[in-house]
Amino acid sequence: MFTEQYADKVIERSLAEQPYWDLSTRHVFVTQTYDIIRWWRKLVFALSGSDEVGPSSIWHIWGTYKLLEGHTLPQWPELDGLNLQSIEENLAKASDAQVNSYPDWFWRRAQQELGEQWPLVAKGLNVPAKTYLRVNTLKAESQKVQHALNEDNIITQTLALDNALEVTQYGPLFKSKAFSQGWFEMQDAGSQQIAPLLDLKPGLRVVDACAGAGGKSLHIAALMQNKGYVLSMDIHQHKLDVLKKRAKRSGVHMLETRVIKNSKTIKRLKDKFDRVLLDVPCSGTGVLRRNPDAKWHIQNNNIDSLIALQSEILQRYSQMCKLSGRVVYATCSILPSENQQQVQAFLANNPQFKLVEELHLLPGINSEFDGFYGAVLERISD
Numbered sequence: 494m495f496t497e498q499y500a501d502k503v504i505e506r507s508l509a510e511q512p513y514w515d516l517s518t519r520h521v522f523v524t525q526t527y528d529i530i531r532w533w534r535k536l537v538f539a540l541s542g543s544d545e546v547g548p549s550s551i552w553h554i555w556g557t558y559k560l561l562e563g564h565t566l567p568q569w570p571e572l573d574g575l576n577l578q579s580i581e582e583n584l585a586k587a588s589d590a591q592v593n594s595y596p597d598w599f600w601r602r603a604q605q606e607l608g609e610q611w612p613l614v615a616k617g618l619n620v621p622a623k624t625y626l627r628v629n630t631l632k633a634e635s636q637k638v639q640h641a642l643n644e645d646n647i648i649t650q651t652l653a654l655d656n657a658l659e660v661t662q663y664g665p666l667f668k669s670k671a672f673s674q675g676w677f678e679m680q681d682a683g684s685q686q687i688a689p690l691l692d693l694k695p696g697l698r699v700v701d702a703c704a705g706a707g708g709k710s711l712h713i714a715a716l717m718q719n720k721g722y723v724l725s726m727d728i729h730q731h732k733l734d735v736l737k738k739r740a741k742r743s744g745v746h747m748l749e750t751r752v753i754k755n756s757k758t759i760k761r762l763k764d765k766f767d768r769v770l771l772d773v774p775c776s777g778t779g780v781l782r783r784n785p786d787a788k789w790h791i792q793n794n795n796i797d798s799l800i801a802l803q804s805e806i807l808q809r810y811s812q813m814c815k816l817s818g819r820v821v822y823a824t825c826s827i828l829p830s831e832n833q834q835q836v837q838a839f840l841a842n843n844p845q846f847k848l849v850e851e852l853h854l855l856p857g858i859n860s861e862f863d864g865f866y867g868a869v870l871e872r873i874s875d
Contacts, residue, residue, distance in 0.1 A: 507522070528558065531619060532594045533789065535591060535593070536554050536557050537554065538591045540553055540554060553571075553574075599778075599791070602828070606828050607828075613858055614856060614864075615857070618781045618856050625660070625679070625680060625685070625862070626649065626657070629743050630715050631718070631745065632743070633676035633677070635658060637676070638671050639651075639658065645668075646664045647665075647669060675743045680712070683863040683865040686854070687772065687865060690823075690867045691716075691821050692768075693713060693716040695720035697767040700723075701713060701723065702806075703806070704726055704736060705732050705736075706739065710723055711740060715745075719745060723748040726752070726758075727753065733750040759810055768814075768819050768820075768821070769813050769814045775826040776795070778825075778828060779865055807836075811870070814872045819869055821868065821870070822868045823867045823868075836851075840870075845872055846870045847873050848868060851868050852865065
């Protein structure tokens with residue numbers, strides 16, 4: 494069911510087909526759809542006592558979800574035959590992976606890598622993600638953004654994290670005056686903790702070498718007060734095109750984009766930057782709360798391939814760092830094999846770098862945000 498399209502695109506298309514739904518109806522639709530995807534394996538087993546269910550059972554899946562949420566079902570013919578006792582009897586026979594709604598292979602791998610932390614992280618990753626904003630300090634301050642959003646019936650609260658806001662009452666964020674003026678970006682509060690690891694200041698030369706659509710590049714520019722130089726690189730031109738539009742809206746004018754065409758693109762930049770951000774491609778297991786369908790897309794061999802790619806990127810791209818400069822290696826993964834183990838292997842082969850600090854954000858353990866990892870590496874010799 495989850496092999497062809499990603500949930501966010503399907504939901505976006507479904508909402509576009511229902512232009513007359515009010516905001517409350519849309520919110521319920523999105524929330525329940527993501528919840529059912531998140532708990533799909535548990536719901537299927539609760540309904541059928543196995544991991545198999547036919548496509549015609551979607552109403553029964555929804556009914557099972559509502560019963561487990563404590564609701565009384567409407568008297569609809571599509572829901573005939575459902576009863577809570579049968580559902581609970583099935584769940585009593587379910588494995589930990591089934592109850593927590595993860596693929597068996599991933600449950601085993603995460604348990605092996607995280608040990609006794611994994612059951613808590615597994616629960617943490619099943620908590621629906623909240624919506625966080627990063628105030629664009631090049632154009633506004635938190636109080637100004639909050640006031641403007643409040644006028645659009647969007648309520649936010651501040652966090653202990655500088656310039657981060659949590660949305661507590663939803664509204665049309667991307668149609669708000671504050672968004673059109675470039676006063677904020679939507680960015681998880683965990684993600685907002687990566688760019689500060691670079692220890693930025695105005696005038697530095699910084700490369701964001703796996704920039705994607707550039708959320709962290711824009712954060713870097715703000716932390717540098719729009720003074721200096723930021724090179725945002727990616728292998729996908731279309732992502733950099735999105736970044737250009739975002740940078741214009743945000744008032745960022747010291748940022749250049751460049752497509753990575755081949756290894757020569759990186760070699761030409763050897764020793765050119767004070768700071769290097771490597772937000773490498775990863776399994777995305779730290780953001781399963783936000784993208785629950787990723788549970789059902791990712792495969793074990795995909796992670797192994799990503800680990801090899803991460804190692805290559807860290808080895809080659811770190812050469813762009815000047816002496817006494819910093820490299821920050823970052824992922825949105827919870828797996829040590831993608832995180833500290835990668836850094837340890839790199840340091841063993843590259844004595845010219847030393848580890849300065851690490852950031853571990855694990856949902857269910859030490860973070861209510863998405864799962865992120867960051868390692869600060871300082872180049873100490875040639």
